Every structure is written in C-alpha cells, then in structure tokens.
Amino acid sequence: xxxxxxxxxxxxxxxxxxxxxxxxxxxxxxxxxxxxxxxxxxxxxxxxxxxxxxxxxxxxxxxxxxxxxxxxxxxxxxxxxxxxxxxxxxxxxxxxxxxxxxxxxxxxxxxxxxxxxxxxxxxxxxxxxxxxxxxxxxxxxxxxxxxxxxxxxxxxxxxxxxxxxxxxxxxxxxxxxxxxxxxxxxxxxxxxxxxxxxxxxxxxxxxxxxxxxxxxxxxxxxxxx
Amino acid sequence: xxxxxxxxxxxxxxxxxxxxxxxxxxxxxxxxxxxxxxxxxxxxxxxxxxxxxxxxxxxxxxxxxxxxxxxxxxxxxxxxxxxxxxxxxxxxxxxxxxxxxxxxxxxxxxxxxxxxxxxxxxxxxxxxxxxxxxxxxxxxxxxxxxxxxxxxxxxxxxxxxxxxxxxxxxxxxxxxxxxxxxxxxxxxxxxxxxxxxxxxxxxxxxxxxxxxxxxxxxxxxxxxxxx
Numbered sequence: 001x002x003x004x005x006x007x008x009x010x011x012x013x014x015x016x017x018x019x020x021x022x023x024x025x026x027x028x029x030x031x032x033x034x035x036x037x038x039x040x041x042x043x044x045x046x047x048x049x050x051x052x053x054x055x056x057x058x059x060x061x062x063x064x065x066x067x068x069x070x071x072x073x074x075x076x077x078x079x080x081x082x083x084x085x086x087x088x089x090x091x092x093x094x095x096x097x098x099x100x101x102x103x104x105x106x107x108x109x110x111x112x113x114x115x116x117x118x119x120x121x122x123x124x125x126x127x128x129x130x131x132x133x134x135x136x137x138x139x140x141x142x143x144x145x146x147x148x149x150x151x152x153x154x155x156x157x158x159x160x161x162x163x164x165x166x167x168x169x170x171x172x173x174x175x176x177x178x179x180x181x182x183x184x185x186x187x188x189x190x191x192x193x194x195x196x197x198x199x200x201x202x203x204x205x206x207x208x209x210x211x212x213x214x215x216x217x218x219x220x221x222x223x224x225x
Numbered sequence: 226x227x228x229x230x231x232x233x234x235x236x237x238x239x240x241x242x243x244x245x246x247x248x249x250x251x252x253x254x255x256x257x258x259x260x261x262x263x264x265x266x267x268x269x270x271x272x273x274x275x276x277x278x279x280x281x282x283x284x285x286x287x288x289x290x291x292x293x294x295x296x297x298x299x300x301x302x303x304x305x306x307x308x309x310x311x312x313x314x315x316x317x318x319x320x321x322x323x324x325x326x327x328x329x330x331x332x333x334x335x336x337x338x339x340x341x342x343x344x345x346x347x348x349x350x351x352x353x354x355x356x357x358x359x360x361x362x363x364x365x366x367x368x369x370x371x372x373x374x375x376x377x378x379x380x381x382x383x384x385x386x387x388x389x390x391x392x393x394x395x396x397x398x399x400x401x402x403x404x405x406x407x408x409x410x411x412x413x414x415x416x417x418x419x420x421x422x423x424x425x426x427x428x429x430x431x432x433x434x435x436x437x438x439x440x441x442x443x444x445x446x447x448x449x450x451x452x
Contacts, residue, residue, distance in 0.1 A: 016295060034310040
C-alpha cells in the first residue's frame with residue numbers, strides 16, 4: 001500500500017517540521033526579548049572590570065566604546081584582531097587597556113585584561129577567563145586571591161626581563177606552592193603585553209588622537225542636525 | 226493524589242536520578258565542587274525537566290513513535306536555550322556562576338529519560354510534577370556531593386553564595402576549617418566519583434536495612450537492593 005506509506009511519511013515529516021518551526025519561533029521571540037538586557041549586563045561586566053584595573057578618578061570618558069582596532073600580535077597572544085580600550089582624562093589618553101592571552105597555562109587559554117599607563121607602568125591586571133584547576137591554579141582570579149595585584153605598578157624598567165618570573169625560577173614574583181605553571185603563564189603574558197606596549201606606544205597614541213578627531217567630527221555633525 | 230505521592234517518593238528516594246538511576250552523571254561530577262554550584266545546577270535542571278515534561282505531555286498523542294526522540298530533543302534543546310537566555314538577561318550574577326553548565330543540561334540524559342519514560346505516557350499535571358521532583362531529587366544529591374567535596378577540598382560551605390545572590394549573603398559563607406590547606410583530591414573529578422560512590426553506598430545501605438526490617442517488600446518498590 002504505497003499510498004498509506006506515503007501518507008504516513010508525509011504526516012511524520014510534517015509533524016517534525018511543525019515542532020521545529022514552533023520552537024524556533026519560541027527561541028526567536030525570547031532571543032529578541034533578552035537581547036538588550038544581555039548586552040547591557042555584558043557591558044556592565046566589562047565596565048566593572050575597567051573600574052578594577054584603573055582608578056575611577058583617572059579617566060572621564062566612555063572607556064567601553066573608546067577603542068582602537070589592532071591586528072593579531074604574537075606578543076599579545078591573540079589570534080584574531082582585537083580592540084584596545086583608551087582611558088582619557090579631558091580628552092588626553094592616560095592609559096591603554098589591552099587584552100592578552102596566555103596559551104601556556106595548565107588547562108586552556110588564560111585571557112587577561114592589562115591596563116598600562118602612558119609611562120609604561122601597569123595600572124592593573126585582571127583575569128577575564130581561565131580554566132585552571134579549582135583550588136589550585138585559580139588563585140590568579142581576583143575572586144580567589146589578591147595575587148594578581150602583584151602586578152600593580154610593575155614596569156619593564158622597574159623589573160628587569162630576567163626577573164619577570166616566579167621566585168622558584170629566580171624571578172621577582174611570589175606564587176603559591178603546588179601551582180607554578182599557571183603563574184608562569186600569567187607573568188610571561190603580562191611581560192609580553194608590556195613589551196607590546198613599548199613597541200607600539202607611538203602607534204597607539206597616534207591612533208587614539210585620530211579616534212578623538214573622529215569623535216569630534218561626529219559630534220559636530222550631530223550639532224549641525 | 227496517591228499518584229503524586231508515589232511520584233514524589235520515586236523522585237526523591239526510590240528512583241533518585243543521582244544515586245539510583247545514575248543518569249546525568251556528566252554534570253553531577255563536573256559541577257559539584259561546591260554546594261552552591263551543585264544546588265544551582267540542580268534547580269536549573271529541575272526547571273528544565275518540569276518545562277520539558279510539561280511541553281511534551283499535552284502533545285504526546287500527536288508525536289509519531291518513529292520521530293519521538295528527535296522531537297523530544299528539539300523541545301529540550303529549545304527550552305534550555307530559552308532558560309539560558311532568560312537567566313543571562315534577568316539574573317546575570319547567577320549566570321556568571323552557572324554559565325557554562327546550563328547548556329550541559331541538554332545532554333543530560335535524565336531530562337530525555339523522564340520525557341520518554343513518563344511525560345510521553347502521562348497527562349500534563351503528573352508529568353510536570355514528575356519532572357520537577359526528579360530534578361529536586363537530583364538537586365539533593367548534587368547539594369550533598371557538593372557539600373562533601375567543598376568541606377573536604379576547601380574547608381568551607383556555601384562559598385560563592387554571595388556571587389549568586391548578592392553581597393548580603395557573604396555572611397552565610399561558612400569557613401568551617403580555618404587555615405585549611407585543602408584536600409585536592411576532593412576538589413578534582415576523582416573526588417566526585419569517590420563521593421558519589423559513598424552516597425550510592427549509603428543509599429543502598431539504608432534501603433537494605435529497611436528491607437531486612439520489613440521482610441515483605443512493598444509492591445510498588447521498584448528498587449532491587451544489592452546483595
């Protein structure tokens with residue numbers, strides 16, 4: 001009875017399509033409803049991070065949206081183009097906030113946010129994302145310990161290249177017993193981020209001046225309207 | 226009414242998904258590093274199970290047998306996505322804690338298991354209750370296991386509650402063993418396996434004791450105690 005088989009198959013397929021359609025519709029609606037609150041809460045999370053790496057009274061601009069696009073760079077460890085956030089006071093840059101990635105952690109990549117002042121000292125470092133062993137390597141996270149604050153005020157001139165290591169390796173930085181791979185990775189990533197900043201400082205400054213002009217022009221256009 | 230009571234007893238004890246059915250071990254073992262993580266994921270799972278059972282049960286007669294599994298998985302995946310988005314949008318701190326675990330609920334076979342074994346054969350009200358109570362049964366196990374591992378591994382209880390519910394709850398975090406160096410095995414995945422083993426053993430021991438006291442096992446008893 002080919003007709004009934006045909007009928008049965010059609011009905012089955014139609015049911016599946018109907019379910020797929022209904023639930024896709026449901027997801028679309030929920031996605032649209034939650035899109036703005038999610039974007040807002042993610043922006044809040046990032047702004048909160050900026051507050052942690054640079055003191056509030058040192059800048060007065062919208063750090064989240066004041067950015068320069070930079071190509072991938074091996075010193076920053078990123079494989080895709082990323083953005084540098086600029087902190088400004090009265091329009092003049094006071095610090096650059098870079099994203100750096102350490103690939104040599106114990107488990108997966110460690111993503112860092114490194115804020116560097118114009119004079120090359122570190123304003124603050126925070127771990128954005130990591131998968132280090134809970135209770136062992138996760139003290140790099142500010143939620144677990146203050147270890148990451150060791151970097152505050154560090155610079156290439158203050159600490160020589162050889163000293164950018166844990167004390168166990170003859171370096172300058174404390175670590176916690178049992179987990180040295182994790183801090184090694186973080187220290188070397190921060191060190192390389194500082195090197196990147198030194199090499200590219202003038203370029204970043206030029207780019208920040210350009211983006212400032214762009215901002216002004218866009219403001220003028222708005223005024224004309 | 227007795228049906229609901231039986232569902233409750235099954236979900237919480239006799240057919241507990243965590244220590245009897247042993248379904249959904251992937252999140253059980255991965256998440257239970259602390260009480261808060263375990264209970265949060267357990268409650269999220271209970272929510273998904275109640276919702277998916279409730280979504281499947283009313284349409285169970287329209288789903289041809291051949292495609293029931295794809296349809297169920299479609300429903301579960303969609304509901305998990307919806308719940309994930311809602312938590313992210315309206316309970317951002319909770320999302321920070323649960324984050325990567327919520328999508329894991331899709332692959333938790335306990336959800337599909339209950340949809341196929343119960344919701345596809347029963348009316349909506351008992352189905353929703355079954356999903357919810359099975360989730361609560363799982364939550365109890367996740368919470369207990371999380372408590373054991375947190376206490377042994379870190380010497381604290383309820384750590385992270387302030388992250389999930391706000392700064393006010395920081396005082397609830399108990400440091401039971403101050404200056405504790407930590408017992409790493411408990412915090413790592415093998416600790417989860419060992420801890421779950423102890424919980425299953427305890428469950429079996431209690432069941433056996435009950436059976437030996439009462440020589441005639443009840444007719445509804447589906448658990449066959451180990452020898």
